[in-house]
Amino acid sequence: MSELSDLIICEYCDAVYQRPRLHAHQRANCRRCGGVLARPHLFHVDHLLALCLTAVLLVVFLGVSPVLVIQTQGQAHPATLFDAVWALTRGPTDLLALVAGFSVILVPLVQVALMSWILGFAHFRQKAPGFRGCMRTLTSLSPWSMLEVFLLGALVTVFKITGRIEVLPTLGLAALAGLSLLIIGMAGRDIHRLWDELP
Amino acid sequence: MTPPTADELGLRLCHHCRLACDATAQHCPRCNTWLHRRKHNSIARAWALMMTALILYIPANVLPIMHTSSFTGDSDTTILGSVVTLWLDGAWDIALIIFIASVGVPVTKFLVLGLLLLTVGRGSERSRRDRTRLYRGLELIGYWSMLDVFVAGLLVALVQFGALGSIEPRIGILYFGLVVVLTMLATMSFDPRLIWDTEPHHE
Numbered sequence: 001m002s003e004l005s006d007l008i009i010c011e012y013c014d015a016v017y018q019r020p021r022l023h024a025h026q027r028a029n030c031r032r033c034g035g036v037l038a039r040p041h042l043f044h045v046d047h048l049l050a051l052c053l054t055a056v057l058l059v060v061f062l063g064v065s066p067v068l069v070i071q072t073q074g075q076a077h078p079a080t081l082f083d084a085v086w087a088l089t090r091g092p093t094d095l096l097a098l099v100a101g102f103s104v105i106l107v108p109l110v111q112v113a114l115m116s117w118i119l120g121f122a123h124f125r126q127k128a129p130g131f132r133g134c135m136r137t138l139t140s141l142s143p144w145s146m147l148e149v150f151l152l153g154a155l156v157t158v159f160k161i162t163g164r165i166e167v168l169p170t171l172g173l174a175a176l177a178g179l180s181l182l183i184i185g186m187a188g189r190d191i192h193r194l195w196d197e198l199p
Numbered sequence: 200m201t202p203p204t205a206d207e208l209g210l211r212l213c214h215h216c217r218l219a220c221d222a223t224a225q226h227c228p229r230c231n232t233w234l235h236r237r238k239h240n241s242i243a244r245a246w247a248l249m250m251t252a253l254i255l256y257i258p259a260n261v262l263p264i265m266h267t268s269s270f271t272g273d274s275d276t277t278i279l280g281s282v283v284t285l286w287l288d289g290a291w292d293i294a295l296i297i298f299i300a301s302v303g304v305p306v307t308k309f310l311v312l313g314l315l316l317l318t319v320g321r322g323s324e325r326s327r328r329d330r331t332r333l334y335r336g337l338e339l340i341g342y343w344s345m346l347d348v349f350v351a352g353l354l355v356a357l358v359q360f361g362a363l364g365s366i367e368p369r370i371g372i373l374y375f376g377l378v379v380v381l382t383m384l385a386t387m388s389f390d391p392r393l394i395w396d397t398e399p400h401h402e
Contacts, residue, residue: 007219009212012331013395015202016210016219031202033331033395070357079356087355088348091266091368096376100352103345132230139215143383146342146349152296153349159293160285160350161357195216195229 005196008037041193048190049119051182055112058179065172067154070165080172081105081150103146108179111145111187114138118194127198135195142187148180204395211236238390242316248385249312252378256305259378262371265351269364277371278302278347300346301375308344308382311337315389322397334391341383348376 008019013033020028020038028037043051066078079087081104088097114134121128128134154176158167205211211220211234213227220227220234227234263275276284278301285294311333318330351372358366 004210004219004221007210009205009210009217009219011212011214011217012334012391013327014205014212014392016205016208017202033328033391035331035335068353068357077357077359079353083356084349084352087359088352088368088372090355092370093368093373093376096348096368096373097352099376099380100348103342104349136215136230136232143338143341143387146345149342149345150349152343153346154353156293156296156346157350157353157357159290160354165358167357192217195218 010035010037039189041190042185043190045119045122045194045197048115048186049123051186052112052115052119055179055182055186056116058175058182059109059112061175062172062179065175066170067172067176068157069168069170070161071168072165076168078170081176084150103144104150107141107145108147108183111138111141111183115186115191118191122194122198125198131198135191138187138191145183145187147176147183151176151180206236237392237396238388241388241390241393242320244388245312245385246316248381248388249309249316252305252381252385253309255374255381256309256378259371259374262374263369264347264372264375265354266367266369267364275369278375297347297350300344304340304344305378305382307340308337308386312382312385312389315394319393324397327394327397330394331391334386334389334394337386341386342379344379344382345376348372348379 006019008017008028009015010017010030010033012035013030015030015032017028017030017037022028022038022040024040027039029035030037062081064080066080067084069076069078071077085097085101085105088094088100114137118128118131118134118138121131151173154173158169161167205219205222209222211222211224212218213220213230213232213234215232216227216230218227218229222236224234226232260278263277264281265276267274267276278297282294282298282301285291285297315330315334315337318325351368355366355368358364
């Protein structure tokens with residue numbers, strides 16, 4: 001077991017290597033297929049916890065704050081993430097509202113919740129109850145989190161209707177950008193280290 | 200000098216936690232996931248999902264994705280229609296982004312996945328490294344074509360009142376969303392290690 005955990009297998013071509021010792025800014029690539037085998041971690045576990053709490057605050061903020069507001073005839077019309085997803089239930093596209101709701105609301109919410117749970121315990125060098133299940137869920141969910149696509153969508157929308165109406169980007173948009181970055185950085189790569197580091 | 204493969208050493212990679220496991224084990228000792236040598240029915244599943252996506256891509260492009268009504272009248276927009284309109288309005292940069300996300304990315308996915316499936320099916324030994332790189336590219340562009348769906352949602356949410364008329368989503372965008380999901384599933388079903396399984400063993 002201890003021997004096996006020193007080995008690293010390329011997920012793209014099955015080549016086997018000894019786990020390398022990496023310095024900051026170094027990256028181990030597979031000699032056979034060129035895939036990334038290992039990269040150094042960006043953050044310490046406790047830093048991850050701090051970032052995760054930031055993510056929780058951003059989630060709460062995004063729950064109530066609009067990502068875009070348009071102004072017509074002196075009236076402001078805001079749209080939150082939820083409004084944008086809900087709008088897809090109008091017309092024959094209910095199913096799509098489910099897909100969108102899953103990928104920009106449910107998945108990020110679950111990701112942040114699971115990460116807080118796991119990292120909260122990791123702070124005390126412990127495995128959270130249900131650690132395996134939480135980690136597996138995080139791995140399976142990460143390809144389906146689409147906040148960053150939504151962010152680009154919001155920017156495109158601004159340009160699409162500017163000229164006809166006045167669009168005001170809001171703090172919500174900035175929060176969305178921050179949350180996307182946090183989720184990509186944590187759920188996508190750094191949280192994985194907990195498999196190796198927790199007893 | 201080529202590194203040994205997991206098969207040669209009697210090992211298997213756990214897909215979830217990346218632990219190197221003994222090939223005789225059925226479950227990963229660390230995360231308890233079921234271990235497979237290769238993804239099950241990888242090629243058949245990837246083909247099926249991709250062909251379904253390819254079929255749905257036709258109505259996604261032909262049918263309108265949005266319906267706009269205003270003083271000047273009602274109009275239906277298709278994906279390509281909205282790209283052309285934006286281009287003619289002088290917003291070529293936005294037109295380009297939407298074109299890449301809605302046409303470029305899905306078409307690239309169909310071509311690349313089709314190429315990978317064909318070459319792996321024929322047991323081709325040519326340019327394995329480049330084909331693996333193509334697969335990583337597929338993973339990378341995965342969901343970016345969802346862009347138009349979110350733009351539609353936001354537009355509908357913002358423009359829903361009298362003065363400017365109203366915008367409603369139309370069935371084309373649903374087909375389009377399904378294409379994105381299906382191509383993502385197809386990419387995930389494909390096992391890139393199959394590209395390397397044809398390598399002649401000379402030890």
